[in-house]
Amino acid sequence: MASPARTNAVAKHIAPVEQDSVQEPSQESAHESVQDSSGDAVARPEELRLLEALLFASTEPLDEASLAKRMPEGVDVKVALAQLQADYAMRGVNLVRVASKWTFRTAGDLAWLMTRESTETRRLSRAAIEMLAIIAYHQPVTRAEIEEIRGVVTSKGTLDVLLETGWIRPRGRRKTPGRPLTFGTTEAFLSQFSLEALGDLPGLDELKGAGLLDTRLPSGFNVPSPSDDPALREDEEPLDPGDLELALAPAVEPEKGDEG
Numbered sequence: 001m002a003s004p005a006r007t008n009a010v011a012k013h014i015a016p017v018e019q020d021s022v023q024e025p026s027q028e029s030a031h032e033s034v035q036d037s038s039g040d041a042v043a044r045p046e047e048l049r050l051l052e053a054l055l056f057a058s059t060e061p062l063d064e065a066s067l068a069k070r071m072p073e074g075v076d077v078k079v080a081l082a083q084l085q086a087d088y089a090m091r092g093v094n095l096v097r098v099a100s101k102w103t104f105r106t107a108g109d110l111a112w113l114m115t116r117e118s119t120e121t122r123r124l125s126r127a128a129i130e131m132l133a134i135i136a137y138h139q140p141v142t143r144a145e146i147e148e149i150r151g152v153v154t155s156k157g158t159l160d161v162l163l164e165t166g167w168i169r170p171r172g173r174r175k176t177p178g179r180p181l182t183f184g185t186t187e188a189f190l191s192q193f194s195l196e197a198l199g200d201l202p203g204l205d206e207l208k209g210a211g212l213l214d215t216r217l218p219s220g221f222n223v224p225s226p227s228d229d230p231a232l233r234e235d236e237e238p239l240d241p242g243d244l245e246l247a248l249a250p251a252v253e254p255e256k257g258d259e260g
Contacts (some may be wrong), residue, residue, distance in 0.1 A: 043080035047071065048087070051080050061101030061191075099190040100197065127158050132167065136189070136201060137226045140171045140182035140236060159183075167192060168242055173235035181243065183235055185228060198228035 054070055055062065063129075070075045081102060086097040091105045106114065124132070131154065134146050147154050162168045167189040173179040183197065195201065232238065 004202050008222070010149050032251055043076070043083050046083055047075050051077070051084055054097070055084075055102060055104055058103070061098055061103035081138045096194075097196055098186040098194065102186075124161070125158065127155055128161050131158060132189075135162075135183050136198065137224050139175075139184035139226070139228070140233060141184075142174055142180040142182055144180060149244050169241060171230075172232045172239055173243075175235050176235055179237075181239075184230075190228075198226045201226050 050071060051067065054067060064077050066082070068075070071077060071080075081095070088095045088104070092107055092110055094107050095102060096105050127150075130150055131146055134149050136142055138145070141149075143154060143159060165188075167186060168183050169186050170228065171182045171184045174182055190196070190198065206208075
């Protein structure tokens, strides 16, 4: 039979081992932290992978609400998007926000790689550019109002050219005699000119600085603050069935030399 002294010595030797073997992991070590060292919320790696896959697989930009529906419950989509955008900031493709939606696009400094694309470029006439600018800044606006602002009658077919680009659309009808169509810009317009919202269009000072406006402007001249609110105004009413199929401008008449 072992002596009491020897038994006590063995117990002291194995006590630390027994204590370590039954120690339960703390709650903090059992769950991965969702905050960085600065205390700011961060997305988990698996959440970023899911978000990345959704954006890459989509054929069109996605808004935060659509992404949130497909992500696991409890994920802060705004935080995850901001983190993913930072991760891709220095890569060949960037995560960008266009028209309040998110999409991946080739980095701007690598645009030269796309020069081999067989894209046909159609140059807009000066009249079409002026009309597009007026619609962007003054929408909703009618054709007659565009002509009043420009001071000249709109040439036939110019409005149709802009409609074909997909940059403008009929919004509604003005509550005035004749019920003329009102026009506004589209998401395709924002995407084409890399604008997050219509409010990002340059103001008066920026236009002057770029040399697009004469510095000797008449007193009281100002550039309106554009708004792309899709809701109809009080002086507008909904479109009639078939309005989108209407020929909005008459066909171009042949030159006199082509007649006969």
